[in-house]
Amino acid sequence: xxxxxxxxxxxxxxxxxxxxxxxxxxxxxxxxxxxxxxxxxxxxxxxxxxxxxxxxxxxxxxxxxxxxxxxxxxxxxxxxxxxxxxxxxxxxxxxxxxxxxxxxxxxxxxxxxxxxxxxxxxxxxxxxxxxxxxxxxxxxxxxxxxxxxxxxxxxxxxxxxxxxxxxxxxxxxxxxxxxxxxxxxxxxxxxxxxxxxxxxxxxxxxxxxxxxxxxxxxxxxxxxxxxxxxxxxxxxxxxxxxxxxxxxxxxxxxxxxxxxxxxxxxxxxxxxxxxxxxxxxxxxxxxxxxxxxxxxxxxxx
Numbered sequence: 001x002x003x004x005x006x007x008x009x010x011x012x013x014x015x016x017x018x019x020x021x022x023x024x025x026x027x028x029x030x031x032x033x034x035x036x037x038x039x040x041x042x043x044x045x046x047x048x049x050x051x052x053x054x055x056x057x058x059x060x061x062x063x064x065x066x067x068x069x070x071x072x073x074x075x076x077x078x079x080x081x082x083x084x085x086x087x088x089x090x091x092x093x094x095x096x097x098x099x100x101x102x103x104x105x106x107x108x109x110x111x112x113x114x115x116x117x118x119x120x121x122x123x124x125x126x127x128x129x130x131x132x133x134x135x136x137x138x139x140x141x142x143x144x145x146x147x148x149x150x151x152x153x154x155x156x157x158x159x160x161x162x163x164x165x166x167x168x169x170x171x172x173x174x175x176x177x178x179x180x181x182x183x184x185x186x187x188x189x190x191x192x193x194x195x196x197x198x199x200x201x202x203x204x205x206x207x208x209x210x211x212x213x214x215x216x217x218x219x220x221x222x223x224x225x226x227x228x229x230x231x232x233x234x235x236x237x238x239x240x241x242x243x244x245x246x247x248x249x250x251x252x253x254x255x256x257x258x259x260x261x262x263x264x265x266x267x268x269x270x271x272x273x274x275x276x277x278x279x280x281x282x283x284x285x286x287x288x289x290x291x292x293x294x295x296x297x298x299x300x301x
Contacts, residue, residue: 083142086117097137103128114188114226117143172230175213176206176237188226193218203255206238208297215255235297243281243299244274256294261286275301 079098086107094104106128117123120141124134171185175197183194193216200216201207210233214224241250243265251262264286275281278299281292 079136081136081140083140085142085144086123087111087143097140098133099129113190119143172232175210175231175233176201177234186227186230188223193223200255203253205240205254205298206235207233208235208238209233238297240298240300243301244269254295254298256291261291277301 080096082093082096084093084097091104091108094107095101099107103126107126110126120138120143123129123137123141124131129137173182173186180191180194180198183189183197184191189197196216196218197213204212207213210228210231211224213219213227213231214221219227241254248262248266251257251265252259254262257265261284264284265281268284269275278292278296278301281287282289
């Protein structure tokens with residue numbers, strides 16, 4: 001019994017060297033845990049001088065303004081004002097009137113894309129020409145009247161007969177059969193727009209209404225209003241797809257459908273059989289009313 005107590009005491013007891021080691025370990029642990037607290041108290045938060053930065057910014061702004069004013073004065077010294085038509089003027093003549101190379105490039109791009117200045121105030125719409133510069137140019141602007149304007153004065157307020165005569169002079173293009181060369185005959189359509197229209201038409205399978213042109217990149221409401229009277233549409237030329245036999249690869253060209261929607265349509269067809277009519281497509285969760293309305297003209301059952 002005494003031997004058992006001795007062995008238990010020796011098992012749970014510590015020698016002097018072991019006690020010193022435990023004490024040292026505890027001391028190190030406390031120091032490690034307390035070091036972040038002492039570090040935060042001893043270290044100082046960095047101080048930033050924002051005032052110096054603000055002064056540098058103000059100095060930069062002032063120097064930029066001085067340079068701009070200097071360039072403006074230099075341009076004004078070399079300006080030669082004369083009567084001009086902004087629709088016909090050359091780049092060298094724009095430069096003589098005080099426009100920078102960048103401003104001339106913006107005006108030239110506007111004219112090359114079919115833009116036209118019909119009245120003096122139209123020049124103010126060029127974003128690169130500030131109001132102060134326009135006011136200096138305005139007294140010298142002389143816009144020549146077009147043939148239609150000379151024939152029909154009073155700001156183009158045509159009578160019914162005059163309007164029909166002018167319309168007969170406009171080349172009307174059928175949109176679904178025209179190639180890119182034919183589209184160039186439309187006033188306001190250049191090579192870039194013609195290429196985009198053909199590419200979008202091929203993906204669709206044809207246009208079923210003229211308003212779809214507004215989905216072509218770069219054709220906004222202003223451009224559309226400019227060209228719509230020069231176009232006609234034969235919806236019978238639309239290439240339709242049989243929704244019950246079309247494959248994924250054939251369907252993925254359709255711009256109105258995402259890959260997920262096409263996959264859902266084909267999976268539903270595989271599970272439930274052929275679609276009977278357009279109402280069957282409404283049973284597919286990923287196809288909402290708007291999408292179905294857009295793709296309906298391109299589908300057969």
